[in-house]
Amino acid sequence: MEQSRIRNFCIIAHIDHGKSTLADRLLEITGTVEKRKLKTQMLDTMELEQERGITIKLQPARMSYRAVDGQEYQLNLIDTPGHVDFTYEVSRSLAAVEGAILLVDATQGVQAQTIANLYLAIDQGLEIIPVLNKIDLPNADIPRRAEELKHLIGCKREDILAVSGKTGEGVSEVLGAVVKRISPPQGHAADAPRALIFDSKYDDYRGVIAYVRMVDGRFSKNDAIRFIATHEYGHALEVGYLNPAYQETPALSTGEIGYIVTGLKEIAGVRVGDTVALKAKQEATNPLPGYKVVKPMVYAGIFPKEGDEYNRLRDAMEKVALNDAALTYEPEQSTALGFGFRCGLLGMLHLEILQERLKREHGQEIIVTTPSVAYEVVMRSGEKKTITSPLDFPDPSFINETLEPWVKADIVTPANYFGNVMSLVTERRGIFLTTEYLEESRAILHYEMPLSSVIVDFYDRLKSATQGYASLNYEFLEYRPATIVRLDILVAEDAVPSLATLIHKDEAQSRGRDVVETLKETLPRQNFVIKLQAAIGGTIVASERISAYRKDVTGYLYGGDVTRKMKLLEKQKKGKAKMMAMGKGKVDIPADAFIKVLRRRS
Structure with a gap:
């Protein structure tokens, strides 16, 4: 496929605004998946995603689309999660594409994660296509929600598309907008091959499979390859794309999104954000910028229920971490629970998903210790320590100062719940900053809060206080003194x-x-x-x-x-x-x- 006829894009939205349903319609309309094989949430391949009705992992899919100009286009879609705990999945997807469909539920309007994901896309310099979804519902308010999007993005009313991912109404116009508005990928086909790894998974028979975005050049089957950051060598046993099943091709060219079967059994050899180069031209290949290092928000100890299961748990953790780049872990020993791991995660849902994946995919029965955030302790000696486990907390007589992490929290809520939200946040030691109105009856409340007050059950309490109407997004701010x-x-x-x-x-x-x-x-x-x-x-x-x-x-x-x-x-x-x-x-x-x-x- 000519580079000028490739379009790479992703769908970003708040949780439950219909990303996966719209992706299903795109696959159906382009004929990527036969109608008889089509099922709901086609790109949610994990059993957990199907059960919970949420997207946990990013998932790429390639579609062929004949536009009104009669030309055939290659559309590479990446479906992304919507929950705040999986923002890192979204940021990695955005780095692999040139455009994003910003999806907003026409019944609920702009929510906290809508804004957070939009800012991530703007930071990457992506073309934004605003789309209102669920227009088939009786309580859809298209004019009102369009005004919200105009206020948020600064776009014209005619730039906003209205669709129903459920019925397919207006979805063809979305495909037309992708072709028309999103620019083709940049890159040099004649240069030494370079590809960015944006995700990976482990296959028991084929080793590590890297999901890549081709930046320059071309990788063919059986090419000798090198991973620049980890200094590992491998062979491209197979290259291809996902539609959404694996589809082998002779080669991957500049601008395309696909996969490389590396054959590597050492999981640590393939790292998300690394650059894949051709072994013969590795010296002439400059590494790509990659991704910023993710900062864990919450730490918890994970131990096998039976002490002799530690080695199996270690293998399971390696395989899950390969597919979950936001997970960090290191060995930990407890006098009561034996050998296990201290895990860094992005939130409580992330912890729940890790528990379920270890149990379902690897048969691991585990004990999880009480989650904690990372505190910084300044000792009387002047030494500074980062404490992620309560068991490592020093004797208070040796501590000069303890610092706790604070976050900037944005809460989108109807105006009639302001009192409930403010009471809840004050109870959690939050500090009010400003109010920003999206419309007369709905606003964003900006707060600063201790991270420890947010991670455990704040979201559930917020939903209860606002009858389910409020939404929350937060990001790390700084460390502040506290009595811990x-x-x-x-x-x-x-x-x-x-x-x-x-x-x-x-x-x-x-x-x-x-x-x-x-x-x-x-x-x-x-x-x-x-x-x-x-x-x-x-x-x-x-x-x-x-x-x-x-x-x-x-x-x-x-x-x-x-x-x-x-x-x-x-x-x-x-x-x-x-x-x-x-x-x-x-x-x-x-x-x-x-x-x-x-x-x-x-």
Whole structure:
């Protein structure tokens, strides 16, 4: 295909605004997928995506389209996620294309993630095609939503397309706009081959498969290749594109998006953002800029349920991390849980998806410790440490200052919920900045908030406070001084390291109370009383008790002296005390208890 007739674009939007449904219609109208094989969410290939109805992974697809000028065009689409936890997937997609369809639900209008993704696309210098979706719904308000988009982008009304991804109405005009408005890819076909890796996955039989955007030159099957950043060598055992199934071709040319089967079994050899070069011309090949390093927002420990499963968990983590570039992990050892990993993630949904993927794709039953953000600690000696685990938090007497991460949060909400939102944010130590009106009855509230107040259950609470109408986006701002303490949880007077958490001192008592109450509802009763305590150092800030089962040891007695009954009860009491003293009073905490403690109580 001539370079001038290639168009690379992606679809960006807020969650649930219909990206995957529009992608289905594009595949159908261009004849990329036969009608009998078409199913909903064609580009959501993971079982989890189909179940939850959300896009988790970016997914490329190539389409052929005959435009009104009679010319055949190659359209390379990348479908992207909409949730804030998967913004890194969006940013990588944007770096591989020249244009973006900005999709907005005509019933809901511009939302927080719409704005965040738009700014990402503008930063990349992409051509933006604004599209209103779901115009077939009775409550679609096209004039009102078009005004919002005009205000947001500064475009003309005639530039905004109105479509229904469900019925297909107006979708052909979107394809026409892609061809007309988005420029063909730049690059030099005669130069040494260079390709940018924007995603990758592992195949048990074929090794690592790299998803690439060709920038210069041409890669053919059986070419000897080199990965510039990792210094690994491989062979292009197969090259091709996705439609959305793998389709082998003799070569990938300048401007095209496709895949290379590398044959590499070493997962670390292929890194997202790296440059693929031809081995024979590696010295003459300058590496591409790649991507900025993603900054994890939340950290959690992940341990195998059975200690001897560590090696299998390590292999599983390697394979998931290859396909999830926002995931960082390093080995960690816990006296209670054994060997595991300290994982850096972008949010709680990201953590949930990681848990599910480890379980479904790799059969790993795991225990997840309480999530924490990364704090910076300045020691009295002047040394500066980054603390990602509560177990690494130093003795307070050696600390000069503790700094916690803050974020800039944008909340889009109807005006009649301003009071509810402001109360919730104030409760979470948020600082109000400004209000920016999208229209008379809807605005963006700009706040600064501690990251620890946002990551756990703030989004759920925000939805409850606004009857589901508000949306949230946040990005890292800076570190600020704070009074942070380690909250330890004791079960039967034994500390449970996996339940320890770092928290602001003002919130420690209420958080401790929440945890011990959750454990009281979750843990099974035993033959002895279980004490549940939350402590800061040697100070107990919250406590509960789970009463013991009481076997009726006097049930077979009848009549006689009451002292016989008292002796039996006293013997039972001593037996329970002995059980505790001998260490038989240990409590096995079920995995679901850890999961329930992960979220604050509403």
